[in-house]
Amino acid sequence: MSKLFRAVIMGPPGSGKGTISERIAHSFGLKHISSGDFVRENISANTEAGVLAKTYIKKGLLVPDHVMTRLLLPRLEEMTKYSWLLDGFPRTLAQADALNSICDLDVVINLNIPLETLKERLRHRWTHPSSGRVYNMYFNPPRIQGLDDITGEQLIQQEDDRPEALVARLRHYKDIAKPVIDLYKAKSILYTFSDTETDRIWPNISTLLSTKIPIGQSDARCAS
Numbered sequence: 001m002s003k004l005f006r007a008v009i010m011g012p013p014g015s016g017k018g019t020i021s022e023r024i025a026h027s028f029g030l031k032h033i034s035s036g037d038f039v040r041e042n043i044s045a046n047t048e049a050g051v052l053a054k055t056y057i058k059k060g061l062l063v064p065d066h067v068m069t070r071l072l073l074p075r076l077e078e079m080t081k082y083s084w085l086l087d088g089f090p091r092t093l094a095q096a097d098a099l100n101s102i103c104d105l106d107v108v109i110n111l112n113i114p115l116e117t118l119k120e121r122l123r124h125r126w127t128h129p130s131s132g133r134v135y136n137m138y139f140n141p142p143r144i145q146g147l148d149d150i151t152g153e154q155l156i157q158q159e160d161d162r163p164e165a166l167v168a169r170l171r172h173y174k175d176i177a178k179p180v181i182d183l184y185k186a187k188s189i190l191y192t193f194s195d196t197e198t199d200r201i202w203p204n205i206s207t208l209l210s211t212k213i214p215i216g217q218s219d220a221r222c223a224s
């Protein structure tokens with residue numbers, strides 16, 4: 001069996017991880033695992049971890065490492081047959097160490113987006129809570145204002161996109177991410193992309209992944 005492909009995408013809140021992950025999953029057939037979506041599913045399902053996570057997210061804080069690793073690692077261990085892209089995990093050095101203990105990564109995509117751009121994007125982000133679909137009132141607005149394109153249900157502004165929580169999230173990210181970025185840089189698997197527009201970053205990421213994932217292998221490896 002050919003080697004499976006393991007990638008991580010990191011970047012501050014609003015940097016476009018989710019948007020770019022969707023494009024990668026669609027173009028290269030990787031399974032997309034979003035730590036944020038996973039946390040939100042647990043909150044909706046009122047699991048023990050979800051109830052605990054909610055208290056942190058409401059304040060714009062990271063969920064503690066032990067809760068995240070307990071949630072995410074079993075999920076990854078179920079995916080041993082697939083190539084995947086992990087979005088939003090690891091966020092801290094402790095999470096990176098935990099991930100390292102179960103797999104070797106091939107590529108880490110690091111999104112480096114200016115602070116003002118991030119603030120502006122998240123101010124205008126609206127989410128469909130049950131599916132996790134996100135809209136931006138300018139970049140990708142819904143067809144009918146305030147309603148999800150697929151279900152017609154009401155869109156909401158997530159608690160952690162509200163201004164008070166947002167500033168805390170952005171401030172915190174830089175400090176926490178630095179050692180993780182340094183770790184992957186030292187392993188020579190870090191690829192950083194800087195711009196204010198996802199559409200300008202995407203072709204460069206696509207080119208990178210085309211050189212890393214041999215054509216024809218990703219679909220075969222990831223078929224569910």
Ligand code: G5P
Nearest residue numbers: 013014015016017018019035036063088125136139197198
């Ligand atoms: P999440 O869900 O991982 P964040 O905060 O890291 O949350 P977020 O906010 O979902 O990440 P993103 O995925 O990086 O942002 O970006 P996105 O959603 O694709 O794009 C943001 C907005 O900008 C969207 O409206 C999009 O349409 C728009 N957009 C994209 N590109 C462009 C562009 O070029 N131009 C314009 N104008 N707009 C654009 O995690 C949520 C919470 O869960 C916890 C934390 O509390 C976290 O805050 N959590 C963890 N805690 C600890 N450890 C972990 N590993 C955790 N993972 C999650």
